[in-house]
Amino acid sequence: MDEDVVARRIHAAFAAVSPPTAALRSEHHPRRSTAAIVVLSSIALFAIVVLGAVAVWLNSPCPPGIGCALAPPTLAPESITREQAIAAAIRQAPSSMTDPSVDWATAGQNPFEPHSSTPVWLVRLKGSGKLPTCAPGYVDRIPSPSDAPCLDNDLGKAPYGLVVVLDPLTGDLLGWGR
Amino acid sequence: MAVVGTHSAAAEPAFAEFFEATHGDVFRAVLVVARDWHVAEDATATAYLRAWERWSNVGGYPSPVAWVIRVAMNDSVSFWRRARRLVGELRPNLPGGEPDFPDPDVRAAVDGLPLRQRQAIALRVVLGCDAKETAAILGIAPGTVGVHLSRALAGCRATLTPTNRSTETEGENDG
Numbered sequence: 230m231d232e233d234v235v236a237r238r239i240h241a242a243f244a245a246v247s248p249p250t251a252a253l254r255s256e257h258h259p260r261r262s263t264a265a266i267v268v269l270s271s272i273a274l275f276a277i278v279v280l281g282a283v284a285v286w287l288n289s290p291c292p293p294g295i296g297c298a299l300a301p302p303t304l305a306p307e308s309i310t311r312e313q314a315i316a317a318a319i320r321q322a323p324s325s326m327t328d329p330s331v332d333w334a335t336a337g338q339n340p341f342e343p344h345s346s347t348p349v350w351l352v353r354l355k356g357s358g359k360l361p362t363c364a365p366g367y368v369d370r371i372p373s374p375s376d377a378p379c380l381d382n383d384l385g386k387a388p389y390g391l392v393v394v395l396d397p398l399t400g401d402l403l404g405w406g407r
Numbered sequence: 408m409a410v411v412g413t414h415s416a417a418a419e420p421a422f423a424e425f426f427e428a429t430h431g432d433v434f435r436a437v438l439v440v441a442r443d444w445h446v447a448e449d450a451t452a453t454a455y456l457r458a459w460e461r462w463s464n465v466g467g468y469p470s471p472v473a474w475v476i477r478v479a480m481n482d483s484v485s486f487w488r489r490a491r492r493l494v495g496e497l498r499p500n501l502p503g504g505e506p507d508f509p510d511p512d513v514r515a516a517v518d519g520l521p522l523r524q525r526q527a528i529a530l531r532v533v534l535g536c537d538a539k540e541t542a543a544i545l546g547i548a549p550g551t552v553g554v555h556l557s558r559a560l561a562g563c564r565a566t567l568t569p570t571n572r573s574t575e576t577e578g579e580n581d582g
Contacts, residue, residue, distance in 0.1 A: 232560040236532045239517060242510035243533045246432040249448045264508035274459060303468040336408060336537075338477060338546030345480045353548060371523075381548065392548055407548060 233321045240246040253307060279399040304336045304348055311350075318352035318393035319402035327358040332390055340406045341374050351405060358378075363407055374404035378394060381407040422462050426455060429472045432534055434477055437527035441483035442518045444505030454479035476534075477544055480526065491494075516566035523547075524559035531556050 310318070315334050322329040332353040339349045363379040380389040394404035418571075430451065438447040454475045458465045465471050507512040517528055530541040532553065538549040545552065 232557075232564060235560050235564045238510065238567070239513055239528060239532050239563065240535075242508070243435045243439060245509040247433050248431040248451075249444075257575065273454070274452075274456060303470075303474070309571070329455040333539075333549075336545040340546040343481060343484070343546075346474070348480060349546070350545060351543075365535050381550070406546070407551065 244318075245256045255309070265338075304350070304397045308336075309350070309395075309400050313400060314350035314352055314395055317349075317395055317402075318354060321389075321393060321395075321402045322354055322356070323360055324360070325359040326354065326391075329354040331355070331358040335403050336397070339357060339403070340372050341404055347397070349397050350400070351406060352393045352395065354393060355390040363391065366399055372404065372406055378405040378407070421466060422459055425458075425466070425471060429475065433472065433476055435525050436476060436568075437479045437483050437518055439533055440522070440525050441523070446483050450479045450483035453482050460571075473540075473544055480529070482565065484522065498540050512567055513563070518562040519566060520559050520562055523555045524562065527552055527555040528559050530564075543572040 311334055315331050318334070319329055319331070332355045334350065334352040336348045337351040339345050339347065340351075357380070360378055360380050363381045375392075376392050380391055394403040394406045395401065396403055424542040433558070434447060434451045434579055437451050438444065441447040441450060457478055458471060458475050468474055519526060522529065526545055527541065530536040530544060531538070536544070538552045542554045
């Protein structure tokens with residue numbers, strides 16, 4: 230079985246899962262008091278949603294789906310612009326990185342705080358120099374702000390580079406991603 | 408107590424349409440990451456509640472669903488970690504089962520993957536996001552997404568292959 234077959238089987242299995250309904254929520258067992266508030270709120274929300282959805286659904290020829298039309302997460306309005314983020318990243322690139330250039334720049338999840346819903350600027354710089362290459366296995370662990378910069382090869386298809394993680398409001402360096 | 412904030416009635420149809428169109432896919436993706444039906448349900452509901460409370464902002468984002476997915480995935484992990492700290496290894500014995508999963512072998516294979524690999528499966532395979540979209544949501548490089556996905560699929564293949572031996576040609580041996 231090749232990986233395409235595996236992927237299709239996984240997709241088919243999860244696509245067949247029916248999401249919880251109001252009926253399921255009403256059977257929710259009471260073992261988690263922390264969840265009770267959420268469940269009760271969900272039921273109230275669900276009632277509102279159903280009323281609104283009926284009206285909308287009747288007038289909607291093709292309700293939008295995910296599709297997957299996901300755009301990068303949106304930064305707060307007072308955040309620095311993409312151009313400012315790129316300039317900050319190049320300015321703060323390790324001095325030992327020669328001729329850094331931008332591979333890509335995007336708003337994304339803070340790699341140092343996986344639980345945070347506040348996005349940061351991520352700017353990948355290409356370049357070379359005297360920076361060490363990242364140690365094997367780096368992709369399997371969550372980076373730390375204290376990690377020293379290192380060059381990854383982005384799956385071997387891109388030039389060596391590193392991801393500069395920037396504060397979305399100030400452009401200050403938060404650390405080095407990969 | 409006003410759970411739903413002070414939104415105008417005009418905002419309700421837009422949110423309702425958004426919820427109806429996306430909550431199924433969001434729940435399935437979070438289920439992959441959470442590995443627990445009830446945790447996924449709670450995390451998904453919580454994320455939509457947060458979206459509703461902030462709908463005047465979130466509704467204007469280019470992709471509100473990306474925001475909901477990130478919040479739900481993060482919440483599922485933190486909730487699961489809190490729960491795991493409290494109940495230790497008792498999870499399989501807790502009351503309140505979940506609906507039968509259509510393909511238990513797939514579920515077991517995916518559940519056995521590390522967090523990042525499950526996130527890659529959730530976004531790339533279950534939702535069909537491309538590498539760049541997935542990378543933006545997870546805050547990692549697109550190439551790293553590819554690495555996680557490749558390892559995830561290889562891991563699942565290794566787990567699933569023995570169960571298929573009886574239906575595949577006898578000469579196959581992919582290690």
